[in-house]
């Protein structure tokens with residue numbers, strides 16, 4: 001099975017192509033965010049580099065979020081459009097689950113997170129079970145202070161993985177249970193996305209496949225709050 | 230550049246610049262094979278206007294749906310297409326990005342050329358479904374975001390000779406409608422209400438300097454709001470229908486007069502009206518009267534093609550395609566795109 005993986009959910013932009021258990025190619029940047037300009041050329045470049053045509057693909061896997069709203073829409077739109085028009089399978093994978101793969105072998109919990117502004121983070125909790133990394137808690141949006149307090153209660157080592165680590169370094173470093181990921185562990189790998197995506201069930205309705213924003217649009221949240229009053 | 234506009238072409242276009250997700254297939258720039266639109270008006274009504282983040286989210290939900298409908302109804306296969314056209318701007322950036330990236334994915338998947346389109350040129354080219362264009366012409370473009378007089382000396386050539394210095398006409402409609410407590414979108418509501426009233430209140434008309442083809446609607450908007458405020462303070466009963474009719478008359482007088490001056494100045498062979506506000510019945514009838522008095526042929530698209538749609542983008546995209554305009558896979562949406570770059 002030829003898999004194309006696409007991740008544009010955060011600052012990192014990654015694309016990868018795998019076939020069976022083999023990684024054919026991978027392209028990652030972690031510096032600029034103009035994904036709208038660079039993602040489609042990157043897809044064309046990686047497929048060209050590994051000698052595949054769009055029609056040769058069997059499955060398209062996309063990092064579905066959480067993450068930057070705009071970034072998610074760019075990746076999701078391209079993935080949907082390609083899967084629909086080429087009649088290929090489409091799979092969505094949590095963007096946090098992709099980062100969690102970089103904690104393979106860690107004895108304890110793996111806690112990937114993305115900065116979500118206003119003191120909040122998009123956070124996930126995973127752990128090693130045999131050769132696989134499994135989800136322990138649903139991905140969520142919460143205050144980082146609350147998240148740290150909750151993790152402290154687990155009374156086990158926690159590996160924090162985040163490309164936004166620097167921003168929260170002071171808070172995290174003082175926690176005795178915390179290990180902070182190395183620079184290379186904090187960057188999600190599109191080849192890992194392809195690997196996880198190859199094992200999941202494809203979505204049944206490509207048309208209405210949507211990013212997982214984990215947060216309502218502000219206007220919508222305000223409107224709902226007003227209805228409840 | 231002279232181009233042969235009668236070549237056979239088949240173009241799929243995508244439009245997502247505001248709150249309509251749309252895709253269409255157009256043959257030879259003049260025949261609509263299919264025209265699919267998913268409107269979000271009902272979704273945004275509760276917010277009193279288009280919320281960009283909400284609009285962008287809905288575009289992702291509808292983008293492949295409208296493309297599928299457009300392809301199915303066209304009776305064509307991907308190999309029958311000559312190009313994919315897409316609205317590059319102007320518009321809401323988050324909304325534009327969905328269409329642009331979707332179009333790039335299609336162009337790449339089927340190895341088709343990609344043609345960027347300026348949204349306003351789409352509104353202008355909606356007229357080509359009604360009648361072949363004759364040059365030179367003057368196009369009056371009036372919508373929520375635009376009030377422009379565009380001079381075209383030939384296909385695909387656009388020169389802005391008049392523009393608004395503050396609010397777009399459609400914006401003024403929306404704000405006055407809101408002040409009158411009318412639901413969103415305000416344009417059709419005012420049009421409707423005005424039919425029950427008369428233009429008895431003398432609101433200002435901004436003519437600006439002698440000979441200027443520019444517009445200004447912020448003064449008029451304030452005048453209407455002040456009038457309502459003052460009447461309420463004096464304890465007078467408001468007559469919303471008269472206010473709507475008077476406001477509409479003021480907008481229409483300025484739009485029509487300046488369009489006629491522009492048309493006579495360039496010896497236009499045609500006057501085109503384009504954009505959402507051209508659905509307004511008062512503006513339609515007044516401009517028809519003025520053009521026929523002067524013996525200048527006038528084209529206004531049917532109501533269904535006045536609001537945002539992808540058929541018009543395909544029509545303009547056909548001209549861009551024939552002119553050799555191409556974008557590569559790095560094409561990006563642009564919120565403020567100048568029509569004169571096209």
Ligand SMILES: [Zn+2]
Pocket residue numbers: 348352372504505536537
């Ligand atoms: Zn428009």
